Amino acid sequence: MAARAVGVTNMNSHSSRSHCIFSLPTSTSLICQQDGYLQRGELHFADLAGLERVDRTGAQGQTFEEAKRINLSLSxxxxxxxALAQPGRNHIPFRDSKLTFLLKNSLGGNAKTTLL
Structure with missing residues (x-):
């Protein structure tokens, strides 16, 4: 977290300039009758940088480029x-950004997702 960058814009004096994802692998051994098996999962905590209206923030230079990348990944x-909400859709664009690629197991399939 010490390497996390913040920057000043017209909208926020401590604007986060990045997403932060903490992944915690979990496993448990379950014994059913005579067969034991290992159940695995992964818990993701994601702190997402906020979507920014570049015209309102007054971002320029590197801050402007960071805002564009943040907005693209949130998009x-x-x-x-x-795409996940559309029934019958075969292709989900998880590879469009690093953020969606990292969170693909949390978004689709047998996952529970909560937003705070």
Whole structure:
């Protein structure tokens, strides 16, 4: 977390300039009758940088480029969620950003997702 970058914009004096994802692998041994098996999972905690209206923030230079990348990755996340909500859709664009690729197991399949 010490390497996390923050920057000042017109909208926020401590604006986060990155997403932060903490992944915690979990496993448990379950014994059923005579066969034992290992159950595995992964818990993701994601602190997402906020979507920014570049015209309102007054971002320039590197801060402007960071804002564009943040907005693109959040847009890709929204596209994945929209694709998952459409019944019968075969292709989910998880590879459109690093964020969606890292969170693909949490978004689709047998996963429980909560937003705070």
């Amino acid at each position: 890709a996340l929204g596209n994945c969620i929209a």
